[in-house]
Amino acid sequence: MNLGIELALLFMFLFMALAVGVPVAFALGGIGVLFIFFAWDPASLTVVGLHAFAKMASFPFLAIPLFIFMGNILETSGLADDLFEMIYRWFGFIRGGLAIGTVLICTLFAAMTGVSGASTVTMGIVALPSMLKRKYQKELAIGCIAAGGALGILIPPSTTMIIYGLIAPESVGKLFAGGVFAGLVLSILFILYIFIRAQVQPQLGPPIQERANWRERVSSVRAVLAPLFIVVSVLGSIFMGLTSISEAAAIGAFGSLICAGIYRKLGFQMLKVACFRTLSLSCMIMWIILAATAFSTFISASGASHLIKDFVAGLEVNRWVILIAIQLILVVLGMVMETTGIIMITVPIFVPIIKALGFDPVWFGVLFVVNMEMGFLTPPFGYNLFYLKAVVPKGITMGDIYRSIVPFVALQALGLAILMCFPKIILFLPELIFG
Numbered sequence: 001m002n003l004g005i006e007l008a009l010l011f012m013f014l015f016m017a018l019a020v021g022v023p024v025a026f027a028l029g030g031i032g033v034l035f036i037f038f039a040w041d042p043a044s045l046t047v048v049g050l051h052a053f054a055k056m057a058s059f060p061f062l063a064i065p066l067f068i069f070m071g072n073i074l075e076t077s078g079l080a081d082d083l084f085e086m087i088y089r090w091f092g093f094i095r096g097g098l099a100i101g102t103v104l105i106c107t108l109f110a111a112m113t114g115v116s117g118a119s120t121v122t123m124g125i126v127a128l129p130s131m132l133k134r135k136y137q138k139e140l141a142i143g144c145i146a147a148g149g150a151l152g153i154l155i156p157p158s159t160t161m162i163i164y165g166l167i168a169p170e171s172v173g174k175l176f177a178g179g180v181f182a183g184l185v186l187s188i189l190f191i192l193y194i195f196i197r198a199q200v201q202p203q204l205g206p207p208i209q210e211r212a213n214w215r216e217r218v219s220s221v222r223a224v225l226a227p228l229f230i231v232v233s234v235l236g237s238i239f240m241g242l243t244s245i246s247e248a249a250a251i252g253a254f255g256s257l258i259c260a261g262i263y264r265k266l267g268f269q270m271l272k273v274a275c276f277r278t279l280s281l282s283c284m285i286m287w288i289i290l291a292a293t294a295f296s297t298f299i300s301a302s303g304a305s306h307l308i309k310d311f312v313a314g315l316e317v318n319r320w321v322i323l324i325a326i327q328l329i330l331v332v333l334g335m336v337m338e339t340t341g342i343i344m345i346t347v348p349i350f351v352p353i354i355k356a357l358g359f360d361p362v363w364f365g366v367l368f369v370v371n372m373e374m375g376f377l378t379p380p381f382g383y384n385l386f387y388l389k390a391v392v393p394k395g396i397t398m399g400d401i402y403r404s405i406v407p408f409v410a411l412q413a414l415g416l417a418i419l420m421c422f423p424k425i426i427l428f429l430p431e432l433i434f435g
Contacts, residue, residue, distance in 0.1 A: 006035070006039055007299075009035075010031065010035055010298070010299075013031050014027055014028070014031050014295075014345075017030070017031060018336070018337065024288055024291070024337065024338050024340075024341040025284075025287040025288045025290070025291040026291070027291075028288065028291040028292045028294070028295040028341060028344065028345070029290065029291030029292075029294050029295070030291075031295065032048070032291070032292075032293075032294030032295035032296075032297065032298050033045065033048065033294050035298050036048065036294065036297065036298050039298070047297055048293065048294045048297050051293050051297050052290050052293045052294075056286070056290070058166065059244070059246055060162065060165075060166055060172065060244070060245055060246055061162075061166065061246075061286075061289075062246040062249065062250075063157075063159075063162050063172075063245045063246045063248075063249040064159050064162055064163070064282060064285060064286075065278055065279075065282040066246065066249035066250055066252065066253045067113070067114040067115070067157050067159050067162070067249050067252065067253075068114075068115060068159065068277075068278045068281050068282055069253050069256075069274060069275070069278040070112070070113060070114070070230075070249070070252045070253045070255070070256040071112070071113030071114060071115045071117075071152075071256075072273075072274035072277045072278055073253070073256035073257060073259075073260050073270075073274050074109070074112055074113055074230075074256050074259065074260075075113070075121065075122050076260075076265065076270050076273065076274060077256070077259055077260040077263045077265045077266075077270075079223070079226065079227065079259060079263060081126055082220075082222075082223035082263075083105045083108065083223050083224065083227070084101070084102075084105060084123075084126050084127055084130070085220055085223065086217075086220035086221060086223045086224065087101025087102070087104065087105060088101070088130070088208070089217045089220050090217055090220070092207065092208040093207045093208060094195075094198075094207060095195075095198040095199055095202050095205050095206065095207050096140075096194045096195055096197070096198025096199075096204065096205030097205070097207060097208075098127065098130065098131050098134065098136065098205065098208075099131065099136065099140055099141060099144040099194045099198070099205055100144075100191050100194050100195060102123055102127045102131070102144050102145055102148055103144050103147070103148040103187060103190045103191050103194065104187075104191070105119070105123060105127070105148070106119045106120075106123060106145070106148025106149050106151055106152075106187075107148065107151055107155065107183070107184075107187045108224070108227050108231075109122070109123075109149075109152065109227075110151040110152040110154070110155035110158075110183065111155050111156070111157075111227075111231045111235070112227055112230050112231060112234075112252075112256075113152055114152065114153075114156070114157040114158050114159045114162075115152050115153070115159055115281075116149050116150050116151075116152040116153050116376055116383060116384060116387075117149075117152075117383070117387055119148065119149045119151075119152055120145060120146065120148075120149030120150075120152075120384050120387045120388060121149075121387050121390070121391055123145045123148065123149065124145055124387065124388050124391035124392060125391050127141075127145060128141055128142065128145060128391075128392060128393070129393060131205075132393065134206065134208055135203075135206055136204065136205050136206070137203070137204040137205070138396060138400055138404070139400065139403050139404040140194065140197070140198075140204050140205060140404070141404075142388060142392065142396070142400065142401055142404035142405075143404035143405055143406075143407065143408050144190065144194060144408075145388065146376075146377055146384045146385065146388055146401070146404065146405050146408065147190050147377065147405065147408035147411070147412070148187070148190065149376075149384050149387070150373045150374075150376040150377055150384055150412075151183050151186060151187060151373070153339070153369060153372055153373055153376065154179050154182060154183045154186065154366075154369050154370060154373050155179055155180065155183035155184075155187075156175075156176035156177075156179050156180065156235060156238075157176065157234055157235065157238075157245075157248070157249065157252065158175075158176070158179060158369065159285075160339055160340075160343070160369055160372055161175040161176060161179060161365070161369055162245060163285070163289070163340055163343055164343050164347060164365055164368060164369060165365070167296075167343055167344060167347045167348070168347055168351050168361065168365060170351075170361055170362060170365055171362070171434070172245045173238050173239070173245065173433075173434065174362045174430040174434055175362060175365050175366065175369075176235065176238060176239075176245075177239060177429040177430040177432075177433050177434070178362050178363065178365070178366040178426040178427065178429065178430050179366055179369065179426075180235075180429055181425050181426065181428065181429060182366050182369075182370060182415075182419055182425065182426050185415050185418060185419065185425060186370070186373075186411070186412060186415040189411045189414060189415050190408065190411060193407065193408075193411055226258075226259040226262055226263075227259075229255060229258075229259075230252055230255040230256065230259065233251050233252065233255055234248050234249070234251055234252040234255070235248075237251060239433050285340055288338070288340045288341055288344065289340065289344065292340075292341065292344030292345065295344065295345065296344060296345075296348050299348055299349070312353050312356075312357075319357040319358065319359070322353070322357060323354070323357070323359065323364075323420070326350055326353070326354075327367065327371060327416065327420075329346075330342065330346070330368065330371035330372075330375075331371060331374060331375075331378070333346070333375070334371060334372060334374055334375020334376075334378055334381075335375065335378045335379065335381055335382075336381050337375075337381065338381070339372045339375060339376075342372065342375070343368075343372075347368075350364075350368075351364070360423065360427060362426070362427065362430055363423045363426050363427055366419070366426045367416065367419060367420065367426075370412070370415065370416050370419065371416065373412060374409060374412045374413070374416070377405045377408060377409050377412070378405075378409060379402055382405070384405075385398070385401050385402070385405070388401055389401060
């Protein structure tokens with residue numbers, strides 16, 4: 001059969017399976033195995049097993065469960081309560097100050113956990129009731145948590161970047177360095193939007209009446225010492241070349257246990273909950289990676305990626321048009337698919353195209369992750385929307401949550417455009433550290 005026809009059928013069956021609700025792992029793995037079986041021969045299935053074993057035996061994959069474990073420990077350590085108390089004392093008297101502080105906490109959580117769910121759920125429990133109690137508009141309160149929580153997959157240590165780096169393949173350390181300023185750009189955009197809108201419409205985020213004295217404010221700063229210890233120990237060890245990604249993840253996991261001990265929350269029940277959550281999420285990710293191995297084996301061995309790359313390279317259009325088209329494809333996929341599945345399907349196809357067009361692969365990798373961050377907010381498959389729905393007070397509907405994310409998705413798109421127009425924002429730190 002012609003390779004082009006095989007490729008068209010492959011993706012047609014994949015999207016049909018996803019459209020009828022087949023889980024991503026079963027859709028990727030099942031269709032990949034079937035095409036290898038019928039398009040080649042049964043003996044070729046041994047290649048899938050060999051590739052799957054090689055991926056699972058890869059040392060860098062250890063970083064994924066370790067960072068997830070770190071995030072789960074921090075989520076249940078009581079750290080968020082102390083951080084919010086600090087924000088309450090320092091920013092509460094400013095219009096929109098609690099929402100601004102929530103974004104700051106989410107930014108810090110992103111630099112500690114590497115996942116989106118930890119900060120989204122935690123701040124949904126801790127910060128949202130406090131803001132609603134103080135008459136904050138519910139859309140603003142919900143939106144700042146959803147958007148701030150999504151920073152967890154962009155600001156290092158990001159598990160999404162680890163998966164991307166291993167599949168691309170690209171240096172995870174360079175991706176981490178590139179994600180630092182990219183994440184800060186989005187965080188600053190969220191904060192500026194909240195501050196400006198609260199000044200124009202004071203009723204959206206009224207200041208609190210009681211003010212903390214300077215002694216109380218300075219005392220509350222102790223809440224950031226433990227988080228800064230984790231951030232410096234994890235990212236510092238990576239950027240200074242002292243450890244690999246997996247070794248830094250182990251340092252972070254150990255540091256999170258120290259933090260839990262400091263907050264007197266370290267106990268058997270807490271460890272049990274954190275371990276079961278880590279096992280559940282890690283298994284989901286690993287099953288998708290295993291299934292996608294079968295799918296990507298067919299694509300790579302059949303020469304499909306080279307066919308697509310040659311086709312795109314032969315188009316007589318500006319390379320920026322192709323890049324923008326790729327971004328739009330990723331935005332649409334982010335609405336309907338899980339992030340790991342998108343990486344496993346598209347990265348083997350898009351990365352060779354990007355390199356052939358002369359774009360920097362680290363820069364594109366960070367843009368890719370920004371797109372995945374948008375996917376965490378865009379319905380109908382936005383993870384953060386479902387995380388919040390599970391913890392919001394009664395009376396807040398899914399419609400309220402959908403409306404709350406509209407301005408923040410627009411800000412994410414603006415941030416993506418800024419990062420595309422000014423690549424040095426992403427590349428400055430990787431070039432400074434790694435040369």
